[in-house]
Amino acid sequence: MKLSIALCASAVTAASLPRSEEGLPLSDFGQTHSVSQEDAAAGIDIAYTLNQRAEQGFPLADFGEVHHVEVAQAKQGVDLGGNNFSVLPIFGPGHESSLESWLDKTNRKFKHDVHKFNDKFRHKVGNAIEKVEDIIDDVFGGNFEPRDTIDNVEDVEGELLETRDTGDCANPAIRFEWDNYSTSDKQAFVSAIKCLIDRPASGKFQYSKNRYEDFVRLHQSYAPNIHSQSTSAQTHKFLLWHRYYVWAFEQVLRDECGFNRAMPWWDEKKWAGKFAQATIFTTQYFGTLPGPTNGRGTCVTNGAFAGLQSNLGPGQTVNNPHCVQRAVSESVTAQTGVDSYNTCLARSTYPDFHSCVEFTFHAQGHNGVGATMADAIASPGDPAFFMHHLYVDYVFRKWQLGALSRRTTISGCATNNGCTPLTLDTMIYLGGICGSKCPDLPVRDVLRTLQGHFCYKYNY
Known part of the structure; x- marks a missing residue:
């Protein structure tokens, strides 16, 4: 061209x-x-x-094959990256309506600390989750690799405590x-x-x-x-x-x-x-x-x-x-x-x-x-x-x-x-x-x- x-x-x-x-x-x-x-x-x-x-x-x-899943597969929890869609905080129509309701569903002790971490979860109602950074602010989010598996909320909680890079500008x-x-x-x-x-x-x-x-x-x-x-x-x-x-x-x-x-x-x-x-x-x-x-x-x-x-x-x-x-x-x-x-x-x-x-x-x-x-x-x-x-x-x-x-x-x-x-x-x-x-x-x-x-x- x-x-x-x-x-x-x-x-x-x-x-x-x-x-x-x-x-x-x-x-x-x-x-x-x-x-x-x-x-x-x-x-x-x-x-x-x-x-x-x-x-x-x-x-x-x-360089390799570009992996993808169809919407229908995603709804069934099928994900080539190994993520468990039943615990990822997917909000919006047909899903949990809020972060707190998702945490209640997980039945984890972490749910009692929801307000402690609420400002670090930034997914918006109705938006698709494309990667972990869409859920967790990258200042606090962990160093997840594209194929990391998130099996439970403790995986997320632990990563929240680590900064992404040392030396990042403060403000x-x-x-x-x-x-x-x-x-x-x-x-x-x-x-x-x-x-x-x-x-x-x-x-x-x-x-x-x-x-x-x-x-x-x-x-x-x-x-x-x-x-x-x-x-x-x-x-x-x-x-x-x-x-x-x-x-x-x-x-x-x-x-x-x-x-x-x-x-x-x-x-x-x-x-x-x-x-x-x-x-x-x-x-x-x-x-x-x-x-x-x-x-x-x-x-x-x-x-x-x-x-x-x-x-x-x-x-x-x-x-x-x-x-x-x-x-x-x-x-x-x-x-x-x-x-x-x-x-x-x-x-x-x-x-x-x-x-x-x-x-x-x-x-x-x-x-x-x-x-x-x-x-x-x-x-x-x-x-x-x-x-x-x-x-x-x-x-x-x-x-x-x-x-x-x-x-x-x-x-x-x-x-x-x-x-x-x-x-x-x-x-x-x-x-x-x-x-x-x-x-x-x-x-x-x-x-x-x-x-x-x-x-x-x-x-x-």
Whole structure:
């Protein structure tokens, strides 16, 4: 699948300027490289199976079959991981209505201490349990491996007494899912982004016309180094660089636009196949999500970013004023759901997880919103980019919680043109986008969200 403009292309200036209120042909934006969730589940990345890629230097020794159970099997207590569903605290319709009623059912002495531990159980009524971290706050939850068996509540109680990592920051910032974010917080967040759009450019990023475009230009300039050229020529800095990039965006919102709320994130998978109905895409917040107009992108005409103009893109193009535009395809957004999420979480090595994320729900999220977002190079022109990548980082952290080694070691390729090894000493560059808060850092300092340069976590 082609990318709109080669990632290694240099900046070019548009020969003629399109009408700023008219959408560009969708072919100008191209598409972000992607594979279907079915291929990802089968271990196929376009022309290469994962084992074939191993011959080219990708460590795949731990890769195996993606295990799953059907809903009907789960209801019968069948679980390939060996967990006993009769004692896991599954709440909601058809199950126990509360933590206390579950503890009563277990007939354990632990039930009398329910209030002691109640704040450490965080499962919500009606939500599916996907892994132990969904039940127990990861600050207190134990180091459960994916196939650990939980036979009784004492197993959980004992693990509650152990911290996940020594040296974790004491008071992490919490990122709240958009639907758990207050109306006031939502309005403050989009207002802070609008503030950046209205502020002058820093002058550090050529062709940028405002402070928000500094971030677009940074991403556009670094695109050849932070995205894989194809599924067979990959750089595994993608997740690490974007983690730092989104964090830097948060710092600038706070330091330059007075944003003083918790940071949001968007649980994208629950809107798969219906992005246009998502609670971020409303006239109150990010604006609605229209389809294409006569094969062209449709300008954003409502919401906080109505009439937003971009000087950058598609691809490496600069000095090219045009409206920020969308062209939703729900058949593509349908690929961003729980199947892709589970498929990626099941991969056991960092390169395999990384490949899965970059080419499945990450790519399909971009392509599904369409137009500006479908352009892998200048996609931050649409503020929805940051909500999408906050979700990507959320999934990255969820995967890291599966094993301590995922937060202390790294492997893969630092470059997509020869596979220079990715190590803890590989440098991540952000061009000083947020001043002294954004120094060039080694991977070891951006690998964890609770150690190194960061101190944040997600609310579930």
